[in-house]
Amino acid sequence: MPLTLEQLNHASLAEAAQMLDGLYEHSPWIAEQALNERPFRTLAHLKHAMAEVLQHAGREAQLSLIRAHPELAGKAMVSKNLTAESTNEQTQAGLTDCTPAEFAQIQQLNADYSAKFGWPFILAVRGPRGVGLNKAQIIASFARRLQGHPDFEFQECLRNIHRIVEIRLNDKFGVETTQGHQVWDWQEQLSAHSDPGFAEAGQLTVTYLTDAHRACAQRISRNMHGCGFDEVFVDAVGNVVGRYHPADTDGKYVLTGSHYDTVRNGGKYDGRLGIFVPMACVQALHESGQRLPFGIEVVAFAEEEGQRYRATFLGSGALIGDFKPEWLEQQDADGITMRQAMQHAGLCVDDIAKIQRDPAQYLGFVEVHIEQGPVLNELNLPLGVVTSINGSVRFLAKIIGTASHAGTTPMDRRRDAVSAMAELALYMEQRAAQDGDSVATIGQLNVPNGSINVVPGVCQFSLDLRAPRNEQRDALMQDVLQQLNAICERRGVRLEIEETMRVAAAPSAIDWQTRWERAVHAGGIPVFKMPSGAGHDAMKLHDVMPQAMLFVRGENAGISHNPLESTTSDDMQLAVDAFAHVLNQLTQEHA
Numbered sequence: 001m002p003l004t005l006e007q008l009n010h011a012s013l014a015e016a017a018q019m020l021d022g023l024y025e026h027s028p029w030i031a032e033q034a035l036n037e038r039p040f041r042t043l044a045h046l047k048h049a050m051a052e053v054l055q056h057a058g059r060e061a062q063l064s065l066i067r068a069h070p071e072l073a074g075k076a077m078v079s080k081n082l083t084a085e086s087t088n089e090q091t092q093a094g095l096t097d098c099t100p101a102e103f104a105q106i107q108q109l110n111a112d113y114s115a116k117f118g119w120p121f122i123l124a125v126r127g128p129r130g131v132g133l134n135k136a137q138i139i140a141s142f143a144r145r146l147q148g149h150p151d152f153e154f155q156e157c158l159r160n161i162h163r164i165v166e167i168r169l170n171d172k173f174g175v176e177t178t179q180g181h182q183v184w185d186w187q188e189q190l191s192a193h194s195d196p197g198f199a200e201a202g203q204l205t206v207t208y209l210t211d212a213h214r215a216c217a218q219r220i221s222r223n224m225h226g227c228g229f230d231e232v233f234v235d236a237v238g239n240v241v242g243r244y245h246p247a248d249t250d251g252k253y254v255l256t257g258s259h260y261d262t263v264r265n266g267g268k269y270d271g272r273l274g275i276f277v278p279m280a281c282v283q284a285l286h287e288s289g290q291r292l293p294f295g296i297e298v299v300a301f302a303e304e305e306g307q308r309y310r311a312t313f314l315g316s317g318a319l320i321g322d323f324k325p326e327w328l329e330q331q332d333a334d335g336i337t338m339r340q341a342m343q344h345a346g347l348c349v350d351d352i353a354k355i356q357r358d359p360a361q362y363l364g365f366v367e368v369h370i371e372q373g374p375v376l377n378e379l380n381l382p383l384g385v386v387t388s389i390n391g392s393v394r395f396l397a398k399i400i401g402t403a404s405h406a407g408t409t410p411m412d413r414r415r416d417a418v419s420a421m422a423e424l425a426l427y428m429e430q431r432a433a434q435d436g437d438s439v440a441t442i443g444q445l446n447v448p449n450g451s452i453n454v455v456p457g458v459c460q461f462s463l464d465l466r467a468p469r470n471e472q473r474d475a476l477m478q479d480v481l482q483q484l485n486a487i488c489e490r491r492g493v494r495l496e497i498e499e500t501m502r503v504a505a506a507p508s509a510i511d512w513q514t515r516w517e518r519a520v521h522a523g524g525i526p527v528f529k530m531p532s533g534a535g536h537d538a539m540k541l542h543d544v545m546p547q548a549m550l551f552v553r554g555e556n557a558g559i560s561h562n563p564l565e566s567t568t569s570d571d572m573q574l575a576v577d578a579f580a581h582v583l584n585q586l587t588q589e590h591a
Contacts, residue, residue: 002174228286267565
């Protein structure tokens with residue numbers, strides 16, 4: 001029979017320790033120390049307590065735990081000396097049934113990894129959904145991580161150990177993250193659609209109104225119908241809209257959603273997670289025949305990334321009346337205007353103005369999003385509450401010096417454009433760090449007609465400055481620009497600079513942020529509050545209604561805009577639970 005938290009909480013220390021035996025490989029002390037935190041409110045509470053024990057145990061104890069794990073398809077497997085848990089996991093991954101070539105390859109990878117790092121390669125082979133990675137995925141992960149830095153790889157091993165423990169704990173307690181699996185499956189199915197040129201290479205790219213984009217809209221529409229939405233339609237800019245009606249016809253709506261377009265060669269979860277989490281909640285309401293005092297409107301925004309046309313946040317912007325008619329004449333790389341693309345997709349440009357929402361009909365906007373960063377992953381936290389979406393300002397700059405011979409121009413007589421830029425880059429790094437949560441980036445850098453033996457005469461580069469508050473962003477900007485001008489004057493080079501974008505910060509509405517905090521706490525998870533460094537559709541809705549966001553931890557050190565972008569069905573289940581909790585809070589408030 002599966003264990004229950006009630007049994008664990010009321011058992012003696014020895015009995016409880018026995019219940020949790022086998023979670024951490026040959027290391028029962030972790031679970032034993034975590035039991036001091038009883039009573040556990042949720043399984044997530046127990047998982048975090050164990051992660052905290054290991055976090056504070058020190059490097060030697062952590063290293064001993066890593067070394068207690070067997071190699072994948074290694075000597076312990078061959079000699080049948082694996083623990084029962086490891087045997088089950090390696091069997092599910094097919095590692096007990098390798099071909100001679102596969103076995104030889106894994107053995108070589110084991111040897112190379114151990115020689116480089118001094119500990120065995122650790123991977124949660126049952127994967128983000130818990131059903132098992134295949135051998136090709138395991139070998140690819142092995143080869144990729146073999147190139148990692150030792151400090152990063154040490155932490156990655158610990159993170160994978162926690163994932164292994166999470167799955168084992170689910171098995172002990174008979175937990176099936178049904179809604180998390182559903183959300184995971186929906187995203188996996190949607191990733192089957194990708195633009196030509198990328199699909200053939202196995203890469204995910206979905207840009208505005210391509211065939212793949214329209215196929216995504218059709219699939220999302222079909223899934224919304226299957227969930228029991230009362231209305232499902234595609235609007236004049238390609239947003240997919242699902243409405244679940246309130247109990248009373250005059251009830252207001254909670255607006256939620258995110259985007260389904262992607263960057264080029266991107267990940268499966270950016271944006272799309274925020275579509276499917278609320279869909280899972282609507283599905284549960286429909287299946288139980290439940291209506292709330294308010295309706296739920298989920299919008300899968302057609303465009304946010306600005307990849308095909310220079311019109312970011314097109315989908316969410318149209319809902320607040322911020323669609324610029326001049327965008328219609330923009331051309332993509334093939335010379336197709338946005339107007340032509342919309343007409344080809346069967347959209348009526350004359351109806352765009354009609355989709356603007358009346359804020360009075362809505363309680364507010366909430367968005368669930370993968371974090372797109374390493375913070376939650378490093379803290380072993382599955383969820384984070386967003387306090388503000390950073391304001392940003394961008395510039396394109398050019399430093400003009402003097403191109404001269406690299407061998408004959410003395411160092412004290414150079415007018416080196418790149419050196420001036422490099423000095424600025426180091427200053428930006430230091431200045432942004434002073435704020436703690438400001439960021440400053442030079443993301444584009446070009447030396448036109450540069451040669452290996454020529455002192456650079458021209459350097460073109462971008463500046464991207466972000467902070468959670470407009471005043472903080474502006475102070476950062478002022479200091480950076482002042483320093484840039486001083487550098488150029490001192491070095492005798494000339495500066496040309498143009499501001500290309502300025503976006504205001506979008507602080508979360510306090511009451512909505514508080515609802516997310518309560519929902520996270522109810523899940524047994526410490527409430528961690530953080531700003532969002534990336535822009536989101538919530539920034540647009542912020543202009544007309546209260547908004548707040550919830551972040552979900554990413555795997556692989558939280559990487560995003562990358563094929564390695566990932567999260568687990570367990571974390572997605574917690575996001576669904578948190579969203580449902582927010583709906584319950586609102587229901588009680590409107591009772």
